Amino acid sequence: MLTPALIMLMAVMLSGCGEQFIVLDPKGPIGESQKDLMYFSAILCTIITIPVLILTAFIVLRYRDKPGRKASYTPNWEHSAKLETIWWSIPIVAILILAIVTAKYTYELEPSKPIESAKAPITIQVTSLDWKWLFKYPEEDIATVNYLKIPEDVPIKFQVTADTSMNSFWVPQLGGQIYAMSGMAMTLFLQADEPGSYYGSGANFTGKDFAQMTFKVDATSEEDYKAWVDEVKATSPALTMEGFETLTEPSTSDVQLFSSFPKGLFDKVVRQYVKGDGGAHQHHGSVAAEPADEADASESQSETKNKPDLNASIHAGH
Incomplete structure (x- = not known):
């Protein structure tokens, strides 16, 4: 009775998450592959758990102490090589299969791995703020807050960072989440295979209004996308x-829309804690954190020139 009760409790708790489990309704190649891995893992685990539950019930009923029981009395029995082989070999084989398949999918779904497509990817720079998302389109020179529009069937290269608190960028129907971390630039490739409006959110606790860090992703035709870009730039x-x-x-x-944004803004956020000639941490082919223009380079050099020599001070102290 415990297992059905737990299933019913989970169903009630998850019913508040929407009319459907959107993560199991993918609309892109990354999300589709991740769904296949989840289904495969669940089915493989079920092959083990269901027989175990059935055998547990059978053993309890078959060997319980009761008048007239038919189970043989074997007080000196302690080992069965046949049974040991069965109940150890099946889980071991299942775990090996799961490990091989998971490793294969892990390498195939490496977040920074470009999606194979005849179309060139569009770059979108994502910055997690308290408590909102800033999206910059460097190729189109526009920016948005809490809203994304992308063309269907075109790979999107997301470059993700955070201004302060660590967060997690997630569009469930397009693919898995990736962390947005201050001082780091992470890369995530996603793609929408069909037009539609998709839910996006932050998936990490960042304070009292973290639940408001949601955004909508509209996937449209390339013509509609270009018309939207032109409209944003004009209005x-x-x-x-x-x-x-x-x-x-x-x-x-x-939602806010901007016709342009300061040059090098994304790099400025990534490099905000970097002094001198140091470089920001990057993740597999992410944006190079270099000064965006000559003004930034001059400012960086000036800071380095005016910064006291810490090593000299330490040696002087000794």
Whole structure:
């Protein structure tokens, strides 16, 4: 009775997550492969757990002490090579199969691995803020807050970082999540195979309004995508550094569109803790964290020149 009760409890708890389990309704090649791995793993585990549960019930009923029981009385029995072989070999074989398949999918689904396509990928730079998402399209020179529009059947190269708190960028129907970390630039390739509106969110606790860090991803035709880009550039205000500083303040936000953004803004966020000639941490082919323009380079050199020589001070102390 315990197992059915647990299943019913899980169903009730998960019913508040939506009308369907969207992670099991993928709309892109990455999400589809991840769903296949989840199904395979669940089926393989079921092959083991169901016989175990059935045998548990059978043993309890067959060998319980009761008047007139038919089970043979064998007080000196302690070992059966045949039974030991059966109940150890089956789980071992299942685990080996699961390990091989999981390793294969792990390498195939490496987040920074480009998606094979005849179309060139579009780059979108993602910055996690408190408590909102800033998306920058460097090739189109536009930016959005809490909203993404992408063309269908075109690979999207997401470059992901965080301004402060670590978060996790996730569009369940397109693929798995990847962490957004301050001082690091992570790379994630996703693709939508058909038009539609998809749910996106932060999947990491970052404070009191973390639950508001949701966004919508609209996948449209390439013609509609280009028309939207042109409309944003023609009708939306520019994002200035002052405007970006305002966005970094802890607060929620509605959807915002910007016709341009400061050059090198993403690199500036990634390199905010870097001094001198150091470089920001990167993840498999992520954006190179270099000064975006001559002004940034001059500022970096000036900081290095004016910074006291820590090693000299230490030696002097000795």
